[in-house]
Amino acid sequence: MKKVDDQIAQKFAIAAGTLMTRLFSTPLKTNQRGCMFAIGSAAAGALPTLPSPDSKFDVIGLGFVPGREWKGPAEVFVEEFRDGESKRWTNCRFWADTKDTPFYLLTDDPELCFSFDGYALVPLFAQPGGDNQEAGIKLARARLKEAALRLPLDEIRRHRMM
Numbered sequence: 602m603k604k605v606d607d608q609i610a611q612k613f614a615i616a617a618g619t620l621m622t623r624l625f626s627t628p629l630k631t632n633q634r635g636c637m638f639a640i641g642s643a644a645a646g647a648l649p650t651l652p653s654p655d656s657k658f659d660v661i662g663l664g665f666v667p668g669r670e671w672k673g674p675a676e677v678f679v680e681e682f683r684d685g686e687s688k689r690w691t692n693c694r695f696w697a698d699t700k701d702t703p704f705y706l707l708t709d710d711p712e713l714c715f716s717f718d719g720y721a722l723v724p725l726f727a728q729p730g731g732d733n734q735e736a737g738i739k740l741a742r743a744r745l746k747e748a749a750l751r752l753p754l755d756e757i758r759r760h761r762m763m
Contacts, residue, residue, distance in 0.1 A: 603667035604695055608754070609733050610640035610665050613674060616748035617663065617695065620741075621717040623703035634659050634682065636722045642667060643675040656682065659722050661693075661706065661715075673746050679706065679715060681722060695741035705729055 618638050636659045641655075643664035650690040663674035677693040690708040697704050706715040709726055716723040730737045 605640065605642050605665045605667050606670045607640065608672035609749070610663065610674075612636035612752045613665075613670075613745060614640050614663055616745055616752055617661070617674075617704070618717065620697075620748060621695075621704045621706065622719045622744060623716055624718070633721070635720050636717060638663065640665065659683075661717075661722075671746070672749075673742055673749070677706070679708070679722070683724075693759060694734075694738045695745060696728075696737040697741040697744055698729060698737060699708040700740065700744065704745075705736065707738070739740060 615638070634657060638658050639662045640717045641662070641664055643666050660679070661684045662676075662678045662680065664673045664676040664678075666672070669675075676691070677695065678695055679688075679690040681690075690710070690713075692709050695704045696707050696714070703716065705725070706717075707726070707730075708714060711728055713725055714725050714728045716725055728734070
């Protein structure tokens with residue numbers, strides 16, 4: 602089985618974290634646990650393990666098709682432990698309103714999406730985009746790819762140090 606090119610996938614993970622980060626003017630209930638961006642091969646329907654209360658991080662996972670990493674993640678999922686309960690959202694999609702606004706991470710639940718405050722996941726109890734979210738999903742996909750292409754290799758090394 603061909604392995605994912607970690608360097609390319611890491612560029613997408615760093616770009617996704619940067620593009621999702623937003624500062625909130627009003628306090629929202631973030632998770633006390635930090636959030637990490639993880640990369641790997643697309644699992645094609647395999648379910649990730651549920652997060653453990655002992656884990657220090659929630660996860661936004663980006664799955665790539667080996668040899669096609671520059672197309673961007675083929676799947677995105679969230680694993681979260683909040684209020685004493687493990688939760689998992691598969692089939693997530695990044696969404697952007699404009700070319701300059703931070704991304705949202707849409708779930709299959711029309712009542713929930715996520716943002717990121719630079720440390721933790723922030724649940725938002727409504728999804729942007731209304732009935733037609735496709736334009737925002739396409740915009741986010743293009744912006745993510747462009748940001749990953751621009752990211753210098755030093756940025757990957759810097760993020761590994763954190």
